[in-house]
Amino acid sequence: MSLVLITGASQGIGAAIARAFAEQDDARLALVSRNEAKLEVVAADCRGRGGQADVFPCDVTDDAAVEALGRDVADQLGVPDVLVNNAGLFTPGGFLDTSPETFRRQIEVNAVSAFLVTRAFLPALLARGSGRVLMMGSVASVRGYPGGAAYGAAKHAVLGLARALREETKGTGVGVTVLLPGATLTPSWEGAGVEADRLMPPEDVARVAVEVAGLSPRSVVEEVLIRPALGDV
Template sequence: MPTAVITGATKGIGRAIAEKLLQQGFDVAVCARSTNQLRDLHDEWERNYPTSKIFMQNVDVSKKEAVKEFAKNILDNFKKIDILVNNAGIFAQGNLAIEADDQLENMMDTNLFSAYHLTRCLLPAMKQYQSGHIFNLCSVASLQAYPNGGAYSITKYALLGFTENLRYELRNEGIKVTAISPGATWSNSWSSSGIAQERIMKAEDIAEILWSTYNLSKQAVVEHIVLRPQLGDL
């Protein structure tokens, strides 16, 4: 069975992607920071997808050594990686002049360095088979400055830059690389915002576009996908 690795997979976009791939018969290796959420989700997925192998690990992806341990455990459990989805991220509004002194460093650790370290650890296994597809979850914040973007927007610009350099380096290795930059996408964090759920994209929309992109012919790659709510950014 094909195998997918997804970070930040217990809710929102990460969960929607993992469940889409499980529905398509994938084995999955996922991580998140909440042990309780992982345990509950493991039980649910084992009931719903009994033919798939499901590997879960509690990981603080802001810690380099924790990411490297996760990668080692993935390679101990799975022979081949078909899809890698670097989805884990944190968000905090800010203004560069007045935001917390360590805000940039904290978000860089999660939003950029987690993807950098996990990808580097798994690439040798992917190169061995000259195949695979890496998806990095960027953001419309990767594309332009906006009010209160601050350090968060910087990290998402950096993740897009990492994605573009990675695609350039791997284009002759048989490994595809795609950046996905969504606008407002529904998750529990929006539930207290007062914004109607119908105004915001569904997490399943991101999963569907990822699946469609993965299924293109071997000689085609979608380099960058930008999705926004129909009525525009919030």
């Protein structure tokens, strides 16, 4: 049975990824987020789809909390086969309208969390000689948007982190993939005035995650850019 750990699993793309993996025959899920109540709802949905799901409430920007998460998952479930760093935060704002606190927070939630969580589990993956690490980047990882200075900086950092990790793990049996989705129908777009059919369904991003994680150890999809059919919003 494959163990899949997903951060930011309580809603949006993370919840969609959890549901998609739950429908696989051999997956057990470790669902991570700060919001335990929402995690439990997603976990129940996953169980209803035939998967096994355990909930691990955690602030993935907190060093000590992530270290404890690593120990708890190892003790209860073992070493993940797939690690999905999906935790993220989008707070729009122009450069001069973005406070230092807002800037730092988006860096922490989007990029620092991916570093901390991967660091907690990578030694065990390397020791075993297998595993997949998926990083949730964005179209904002590869281009800039007005009103998105902090988010763009954070997602560029995620892409840089994934690229460096990929180079360091070549030949170890651990594969690294960064997903770069465009505008996706998640709570981040609530109140934005954009029609739902203009946005990608999160299930499409989840399907890509499942597919790239399921490749043979001889292949690694390094980067996947996914955009709405009509282009960026």
